[in-house]
Amino acid sequence: SAVISQKPSRDICQRGTSLTIQCQVDSQVTMMFWYRQQPGQSLTLIATANQGSEATYESGFVIDKFPISRPNLTFSTLTVSNMSPEDSSIYLCSAGAQTIQETQYFGPGTRLLVL
Amino acid sequence: QKEVEQNSGPLSVPEGAIASLNCTYSDRGSQSFFWYRQYSGKSPELIMSIYSNGDKEDGRFTAQLNKASQYVSLLIRDSQPSDSATYLCAVTEGYKLSFGAGTTVTVRA
Numbered sequence: 001s002a003v004i005s006q007k008p009s010r011d012i013c014q015r016g017t018s019l020t021i022q023c024q025v026d027s028q029v030t031m032m033f034w035y036r037q038q039p040g041q042s043l044t045l046i047a048t049a050n051q052g053s054e055a056t057y058e059s060g061f062v063i064d065k066f067p068i069s070r071p072n073l074t075f076s077t078l079t080v081s082n083m084s085p086e087d088s089s090i091y092l093c094s095a096g097a098q099t100i101q102e103t104q105y106f107g108p109g110t111r112l113l114v115l
Numbered sequence: 116q117k118e119v120e121q122n123s124g125p126l127s128v129p130e131g132a133i134a135s136l137n138c139t140y141s142d143r144g145s146q147s148f149f150w151y152r153q154y155s156g157k158s159p160e161l162i163m164s165i166y167s168n169g170d171k172e173d174g175r176f177t178a179q180l181n182k183a184s185q186y187v188s189l190l191i192r193d194s195q196p197s198d199s200a201t202y203l204c205a206v207t208e209g210y211k212l213s214f215g216a217g218t219t220v221t222v223r224a
Contacts, residue, residue: 001161031210042203043159043214092158102147102207106158 002027002095004107012113013083020079021110023093028073033104034066035092043092049076083114119206121215129223134191136218138204141185148180148187149205149212159203163189194222 003026013019023032032049047055047068055068070076080087090111096104122137136150147166151159165171165178165187177190187206191198199222204215 033211042216045211045213048211090158096210102210102212103149103161103164104205104212105161106151109158 001103002029002105004093004095004105006093006107006110008110009108010111010113012115015084015114017083018079018081019083019112020077021091021093023076023078023095023107025074025095029095030073031096031102031104032070032076033094033096034068034076034078035094035106037090037092037109039089046078046091049078080112083112085114088112088114119204119213119215121202121204121218123218125219125221127221127223128194130194130196132194134194134198134220134222136189136191136202136204136220138187138189138206138215139185140187140204140206140213142206142208142213143182143185145206145208147207148178150176150178150189151203151205151214153201153203153217155200191220194220196222196224198222 005024007022034046035043037043045058046061047057049055049068049070051070067079090109092109093107094104118141120139128134150163152162153159163178165180168180171178175192179188201217201219203217205212
């Protein structure tokens with residue numbers, strides 16, 4: 001299984017600012033994903049981070065609000081832009097090998113509070 | 116809209132009993148099925164994967180899959196207080212995962 005780290009682990013931010021979350025995987029992976037988990041809720045996929053091309057966003061999420069970079073096969077960043085209190089959530093990075101029997105492993109998450 | 120539904124919780128079981136968790140999904144094209152465990156304040160941890168109809172056992176966990184009924188379940192035998200967590204069912208949609216809302220299990224000592 002892949003070992004995934006995220007930075008920062010938590011942050012408190014002011015509204016209108018932006019935060020960039022980093023995700024590092026200990027091995028090369030084809031697929032990386034970013035999720036949001038709001039308090040008491042399940043996981044919602046924000047986007048798939050594609051190496052060498054633009055991220056693929058899910059319905060309700062746009063690049064201007066959540067720009068994503070994927071410069072290589074072990075690293076990705078998610079930026080939460082122009083934050084509001086509604087962006088307070090846990091942001092999770094996951095990685096999976098591109099096999100038919102897809103499996104995803106999750107990083108520890110970034111706990112974001114926007115004041 | 117593709118959906119993953121889990122039995123509503125919370126589920127409270129006495130220590131040593133069997134906890135039974137259920138999940139149904141709407142996409143007949145789904146190929147892979149997963150159960151994740153999430154402790155409060157932690158990220159999801161993969162505990163079981165199943166791809167073929169039937170049962171798959173791993174220690175105290177048994178996953179059951181019935182593609183015809185679009186149903187997947189997880190049994191936790193000899194439940195321990197350390198099994199108290201939220202269990203998330205996940206189903207593939209192509210290369211992506213779709214998650215259920217989760218079932219919170221509390222094991223009473």
